[in-house]
Amino acid sequence: MNIFLYFIKRLLGLVPTFIGITLISFLVMHLAPGEPMSIQADFNPKMTPEMRQRLRAQYGLDKPLYIQYLKWIKGLAALDLGKSFAPDRRPVWDKIRERLPVTLLINFISLLIVLLIAVPLGVSAAVRQGSIYDHVTTILVFIAYAAPAFWIALLLMLYFGVELGWLPISGVHSLMGYEQMSWWQKVIDWCKHLVLPVFVSSVGGLAGLSRYTRSSMLEVMRQDFITTARAKGVPEHEVIYRHALRNALLPLITILGLSLPGMIGGSVIFESIFAIPGVGQLMWSSVMARDYPVLMGNLVIVALLTLLGNLMADMGYAVADPRIRSGVQSDE
Amino acid sequence: MSNHGGFFRTFYANPLAIAGTVVVGLLLFVAVAAPLIAPYDPQAIDTWHILEAPSAAHWLGTDALGRDCLSRLVYGARISLLVGFVAVGIATLTGTLLGAVAGYYGGRIDWLIMRLVDIMLCFPTIFLIMAVIAFLQPSIWNIMAVIGLTGWMGVARLVRAEFLSLRKRDFVLAARISGASDFRIAIFHILPNALAPVLVSATLGVGGAILTESALSFLGIGVQPPVPSWGNMLTEGKDNLEIAWWLSVYPGLAILVTVLGYNLLGEGLRDALDPRTRGRK
Numbered sequence: 001m002n003i004f005l006y007f008i009k010r011l012l013g014l015v016p017t018f019i020g021i022t023l024i025s026f027l028v029m030h031l032a033p034g035e036p037m038s039i040q041a042d043f044n045p046k047m048t049p050e051m052r053q054r055l056r057a058q059y060g061l062d063k064p065l066y067i068q069y070l071k072w073i074k075g076l077a078a079l080d081l082g083k084s085f086a087p088d089r090r091p092v093w094d095k096i097r098e099r100l101p102v103t104l105l106i107n108f109i110s111l112l113i114v115l116l117i118a119v120p121l122g123v124s125a126a127v128r129q130g131s132i133y134d135h136v137t138t139i140l141v142f143i144a145y146a147a148p149a150f151w152i153a154l155l156l157m158l159y160f161g162v163e164l165g166w167l168p169i170s171g172v173h174s175l176m177g178y179e180q181m182s183w184w185q186k187v188i189d190w191c192k193h194l195v196l197p198v199f200v201s202s203v204g205g206l207a208g209l210s211r212y213t214r215s216s217m218l219e220v221m222r223q224d225f226i227t228t229a230r231a232k233g234v235p236e237h238e239v240i241y242r243h244a245l246r247n248a249l250l251p252l253i254t255i256l257g258l259s260l261p262g263m264i265g266g267s268v269i270f271e272s273i274f275a276i277p278g279v280g281q282l283m284w285s286s287v288m289a290r291d292y293p294v295l296m297g298n299l300v301i302v303a304l305l306t307l308l309g310n311l312m313a314d315m316g317y318a319v320a321d322p323r324i325r326s327g328v329q330s331d332e
Numbered sequence: 333m334s335n336h337g338g339f340f341r342t343f344y345a346n347p348l349a350i351a352g353t354v355v356v357g358l359l360l361f362v363a364v365a366a367p368l369i370a371p372y373d374p375q376a377i378d379t380w381h382i383l384e385a386p387s388a389a390h391w392l393g394t395d396a397l398g399r400d401c402l403s404r405l406v407y408g409a410r411i412s413l414l415v416g417f418v419a420v421g422i423a424t425l426t427g428t429l430l431g432a433v434a435g436y437y438g439g440r441i442d443w444l445i446m447r448l449v450d451i452m453l454c455f456p457t458i459f460l461i462m463a464v465i466a467f468l469q470p471s472i473w474n475i476m477a478v479i480g481l482t483g484w485m486g487v488a489r490l491v492r493a494e495f496l497s498l499r500k501r502d503f504v505l506a507a508r509i510s511g512a513s514d515f516r517i518a519i520f521h522i523l524p525n526a527l528a529p530v531l532v533s534a535t536l537g538v539g540g541a542i543l544t545e546s547a548l549s550f551l552g553i554g555v556q557p558p559v560p561s562w563g564n565m566l567t568e569g570k571d572n573l574e575i576a577w578w579l580s581v582y583p584g585l586a587i588l589v590t591v592l593g594y595n596l597l598g599e600g601l602r603d604a605l606d607p608r609t610r611g612r613k
Contacts, residue, residue, distance in 0.1 A: 151584030265456030
């Protein structure tokens with residue numbers, strides 16, 4: 001099958017998932033006890049039944065559920081996710097849009113760091129399976145994997161922020177004197193603020209991915225074609241880096257795609273700790289304020305981003321591995 | 333099950349798995365015997381001794397209300413383990429049921445259930461949990477239910493794969509010819525073969541659920557004070573970061589050791605249960 005057809009097929013395959021995502025986001029918001037209105041209404045002693053009815057009509061809450069859903073989907077297509085319940089009443093999409101870049105930036109940097117460190121770490125541990133180096137890295141990886149990200153963040157703030165005073169512990173740039181800085185001072189200021197958040201968001205992924213690389217590598221090294229390569233006299237480093245590594249890295253593409261929601265989910269933690277104005281913090285504050293349109297908008301936008309990420313991972317896999325697009329392997 | 337010998341030999345030869353078992357055992361003991369171990373009442377407020385550094389009287393110091401941190405930590409173990417077990421129980425039951433139905437019947441039901449898995453996997457778990465929590469009161473019971481109901485997808489995939497590969501085997505056919513019902517075949521003939529990977533994923537899942545609970549409690553949407561949970565203890569640590577380092581250090585250490593214990597135990601089980609990796613090392 002040619003790669004273009006494969007792409008179309010995958011794209012069509014995502015349609016049910018897309019509908020499911022929007023449906024679940026919508027239902028989560030509407031079937032749960034306590035409808036969006038009640039929070040504003042219940043705390044207002046002057047609220048009369050007529051006013052309540054008018055408010056319901058204003059939010060479209062008096063229409064049947066499927067009409068509300070269709071209306072919401074129509075809005076989604078135009079990135080109209082409704083208005084926030086917060087006093088500013090701003091459109092939800094504007095709120096998300098201004099917060100998305102910083103979240104994506106931090107996750108992107110972390111992803112790069114994770115890839116650059118985890119893959120060599122995993123490969124080197126696999127090649128030296130059973131050695132002291134392998135044991136030590138394995139234990140370190142286990143510890144990193146079990147440590148709660150927010151606790152690592154607290155310890156780093158305690159040490160580098162409070163104890164040594166080297167790094168700022170909140171925000172993405174200084175509050176005082178930021179406007180007067182030259183552009184490179186601004187860049188340095190940003191970098192200093194991002195060191196800790198990026199580190200915190202990388203730790204979990206680092207552990208997971210290096211562990212995965214190691215086992216994937218060991219799996220490949222056990223296969224017949226590696227034995228064949230060795231038997232015909234291919235030098236060991238070539239066996240490892242040309243024959244084994246290439247095959248071992250293939251599944252990583254999928255793993256990266258699958259780890260996307262986890263990474264964005266992690267944003268909630270480091271953004272609320274380091275006071276970074278990203279979507280994670282927006283999610284948290286909208287939960288606290290019961291700002292349902294923002295909540296729902298966040299949920300659906302992040303899920304759609306993940307869907308896009310998975311599609312890209314799928315395509316990457318198809319480009320890298322001809323077996324996939326020729327349909328030798330089945331879908332699941 | 334004639335390979336028990338191989339299982340135990342591999343498991344005992346793995347020092348990390350033994351370490352994990354010891355940690356898990358000790359924690360269970362601490363949780364069960366909490367009233368005997370804790371030197372003070374975990375909720376007893378003592379305004380004369382607030383934010384005291386670790387000392388002979390209070391080994392791990394006191395918090396902003398003068399409560400003994402060690403006692404709170406000990407009682408916190410109960411919360412963590414309870415949430416871990418119940419959430420994983422819910423996730424494992426749901427995942428096994430859906431995975432079994434999907435793998436056994438195949439076809440349209442399988443397609444539907446697997447799409448549901450795909451959809452659920454697109455949402456960051458913590459976002460989904462937060463969205464639901466926004467509607468419910470954040471209580472320990474709601475937390476357990478929500479963590480469980482957002483964590484079943486991996487088990488469902490495992491069980492489904494096992495059912496798919498086994499449902500056409502001769503022993504299943506033999507059972508069917510001798511008149512066994514679908515239910516009987518699924519529960520007594522196929523499911524036992526899938527138990528090993530499910531057990532491994534459940535063990536690892538306990539660690540994951542404990543991490544999630546602590547993160548939610550830390551963010552203020554999980555277990556609510558004054559009930560001590562390691563996560564909400566760390567919130568106090570964050571609030572007093574500059575004056576009371578001990579509040580930020582020990583609860584996190586407790587989470588780390590607990591999750592590490594379950595992960596090591598889970599990985600040890602995996603290695604010992606998998607005939608391909610058994611015997612190597």
